[in-house]
Every structure is written in structure tokens, then in C-alpha cells.
Amino acid sequence: MKENLSALMDGELADEDAEPLIKRLAGDAELQTAWQEFHLIGDAMRGASLLSVDVRAEVSDRLAAEPTVLAPRPSQRRVGRPAARFAVAASVALAGVVGWYNWQSQPADAGLVAEAVPAPAALVQVAADGRQSYLDAHQDGALGEGLTRVGLTQPVAQGVR
Amino acid sequence: MRRLAACVLLSLPLVALADDDWALLRRAAVAGQSLSFSAIYTHQLGGELETFRIYRTHDDGLLRERRESLDGLPREIIRQGNELTCYAPDAKSLSAAKLSAMKMFPAVLPDLPSELAVAYSISRGGMDRVAERDCQWLLLKPREANSRYSQRLCIDPTTALPLKAVTYGVRGEVIEQFAFTELDMGAERDKAKLRPRYKQSLPLGKTGVTAPSTPPPLEVKGMPAGFRLVRYMSRPLPGHEQAVQHYVYSDGFARLSLFVETSDAEVPQHPVVVAPNGIGVASRRVGEQLLTVVGDLPEAGLQTVLKNIRLIQK
Numbered sequence: 001m002k003e004n005l006s007a008l009m010d011g012e013l014a015d016e017d018a019e020p021l022i023k024r025l026a027g028d029a030e031l032q033t034a035w036q037e038f039h040l041i042g043d044a045m046r047g048a049s050l051l052s053v054d055v056r057a058e059v060s061d062r063l064a065a066e067p068t069v070l071a072p073r074p075s076q077r078r079v080g081r082p083a084a085r086f087a088v089a090a091s092v093a094l095a096g097v098v099g100w101y102n103w104q105s106q107p108a109d110a111g112l113v114a115e116a117v118p119a120p121a122a123l124v125q126v127a128a129d130g131r132q133s134y135l136d137a138h139q140d141g142a143l144g145e146g147l148t149r150v151g152l153t154q155p156v157a158q159g160v161r
Numbered sequence: 162m163r164r165l166a167a168c169v170l171l172s173l174p175l176v177a178l179a180d181d182d183w184a185l186l187r188r189a190a191v192a193g194q195s196l197s198f199s200a201i202y203t204h205q206l207g208g209e210l211e212t213f214r215i216y217r218t219h220d221d222g223l224l225r226e227r228r229e230s231l232d233g234l235p236r237e238i239i240r241q242g243n244e245l246t247c248y249a250p251d252a253k254s255l256s257a258a259k260l261s262a263m264k265m266f267p268a269v270l271p272d273l274p275s276e277l278a279v280a281y282s283i284s285r286g287g288m289d290r291v292a293e294r295d296c297q298w299l300l301l302k303p304r305e306a307n308s309r310y311s312q313r314l315c316i317d318p319t320t321a322l323p324l325k326a327v328t329y330g331v332r333g334e335v336i337e338q339f340a341f342t343e344l345d346m347g348a349e350r351d352k353a354k355l356r357p358r359y360k361q362s363l364p365l366g367k368t369g370v371t372a373p374s375t376p377p378p379l380e381v382k383g384m385p386a387g388f389r390l391v392r393y394m395s396r397p398l399p400g401h402e403q404a405v406q407h408y409v410y411s412d413g414f415a416r417l418s419l420f421v422e423t424s425d426a427e428v429p430q431h432p433v434v435v436a437p438n439g440i441g442v443a444s445r446r447v448g449e450q451l452l453t454v455v456g457d458l459p460e461a462g463l464q465t466v467l468k469n470i471r472l473i474q475k
Binding site for chain 2: 009131133134135137138139141
């Protein structure tokens, strides 16, 4: 059974075998422990610094032991009246400033706004003399490398999806 | 002797501090790649600003992630475990999506950040606040001044997630930056938010799997410390009669392409050109060979590379 579990973790178990195993895993505490341990071992072997330490049991125990506090909540008081008044004044003032600024900068209109919408393709266009093909090739090559650094998490139960 | 001992004693805490900083950076590398969250972040490159939304969750141990652009051309990048795919409504947006997949914030650090120590020194900056969270600045400066760009990362000390990442040029100018504006830790439960919306797709291949590449015909010596060869290919280039040798290098942050070709073409008038997005091109002729380097390095860095490399026939 544990061999199957290990195969399931590696995504090497066929769907028809995986399904009964997962059902059993849901109800079998011993298997669940094995599952946790396998992941811990896997993490340690990969040298991941966020080891998946199992604290579920301890946390549930602590929660169960915690006394329930039965006390009325303090009603929410509305505080800071003067501050609210100040905020209104401030926003009126700000609206004035913004309005005045907009009025001042009338001529800078649609053209600027349209330009501000970025077209990422333009980001790699360098005013280089006939060197665009090198740049494009660099983007392609770098892209592959960029991808290799993304994955840490291994697909675990791919056969089950 | 006594003075030496005093020096060692005094510098010990400094070494220990740097160790702490590298440890935080290692945690940040893992957190940036694997934590679950829903967020909105901005990306500034050169004079352009873009905004993205990202959902990341673990589903049966499988990492699932969807990021979509909120402005500019509509595009999405979907990640399922190791597989990355771009989605967009049309071909133009699709090629833009490919570019957006070049840096996958907050996964901006290499798998093994300790390797950066060869070329960069680390120091701790002050505390800051990004997306309503406190964060600790870490500064990575090139050991050889002006040879590479500097990096600053603001890292949430509790989750180790990088909340902001800034690349600085040699004059201290900002070249590129990413920053969360809204961040909600925890997995997204609505599966619909992880599914692509657009029809056209472009698979970008699997991550963590290095494609078998042909062994390069030349040995390249004299690359600056920290750079390692990531892949090699012989490829056709538009406007070039013969296939060009393409060597791709990385130092963990900067990516550098070296092109080698036999050509009698003139070296362009401006030997080094660096665009506002920080990517530069430089060429040099060595005998019958034309060498071209392209990468996110400052002008001095590109020139040093071109000047120092030697090609040895295998």
C-alpha cells in the first residue's frame, strides 16, 4: 500500500488505482501519517526551507483546551467626530486643487492619455541599427531560462485530476 | 597579531549579519515561488507602467496560478504545476503575453540565491510599507561597481514574500520595478478565477525541465564571475545568411546572450546601445568572427564582457 502511496505522490499511479487509494487515504489515519512523512522526506531531500511540518494535531488539541469566552462585545462607538469634519474640509480642498490642476493642464489631453497605455512590444524595441533580430533572439532565449526558475512544487497527484 | 584578532572579532558580527540576510533571501526565493495568495501588482519598465492581477493556489499539491494584465493588451499567463501557457484574444496580444512571462513577480529570485554571492554583496536597508504590510529592504550590489545593475527587495519578514523588487542603474536611476498594491494571503477558493478567459493559447513549455541542448562548438572563457551557461543553440536569424551560435548566460539576475557568427558585416557605428528598459546590445569583431552580446547589463558591463571573452575551438 505504501509503494502505491509513493507512486501517487510522484504522479505515477494510474487513475483507476489512484481513486480507491485516495478514498482509503481519506479514512485511514495510518496512511495519512505516512503521506505526511513522505512529503516531509521529499521536502528535506529537495532542501526546501519551508518544511511541511505537521502541526495539525497539536493545534486542534490547543484549540480544544482553550476556554470559550462568553462576554458581550463592546458596542462600536463612533469616535473622531472632529477628525471627520476635518476630512470633509480636506477633501473639499483637494477637489479644489484637483479641479484647478485639471483646468490648468487642459491642453495635455487625449494624446497623452492614449500614449500612457503601455504596449509591451514597444518595450523591447531599441533604436538599434539592424540589431532587432538579436534582441528578439535574446528575449526567446532568456524566456526559456526565466521559465526554468519558476517551479519548486512538484506535481503530486496529476493522475487524479 | 593582536590587531588581526581584533579585526576578526569585530568583523564576526558583520559576517553573521550577512548570513542572516542571505537566509532571508533564500526564504524569499521559496516564498516568491510557492506561497498562495490573490493580489494586484504593478510593473514599471523604462517609462511604461502595467498592472496585473494574480491568483495562486495549491490544488491537490499542484500549484495553479493565473495572472492577467489589467491594462494594455489583454493577456493571461496560466501556470499548472510546471506547465506555463499564455492566453490572449489575438496573435499580437499573445506575443505580448510571452514577454510578460519573462519575469514572473514575485518569483524574481533564482532557485539558489546563494549563487548570487559570487557577483553581488548583500546588505540590509530600513523597514518600509508596501500593500499595507511592513517589509524589510535587502540591497544587492554588484561586487564590481558599474558592471551590473543593483537590486533592492522589500521582504515581508513574517511570510518572506517579496512585496517590492526594484532594479537600479549605475546612476541610481530606477530601471524596472514590481510592487504589490493589494495583497490577500491565502488560497483562492473560486476555481473559475484560475481558468483562462481567452481562446488563443501558446504553450511555453515545462518549467524545471532543461531541454536537451546540443553541445556548443566553442568554449567561451573569460566570462565575468557569476555567469553560467544556461543553454546553447544554433539558430537562424532574420537577415543573416548563416545560422548564428547563441549562448545564453545568467548570473541569477542578469541574463546575457552571446551571438557568434562568421561574417564580414561592418560593426555598427554605435558599438554599445542601452535602451531605457535596461537591455543593451554591443558588438565587436575578432578576426573573421562577429561577436554580439545582448543583456540587461549597464554599458560598462557589456563592454567588459566583450573585451574579456575568448573563444576556444573545442
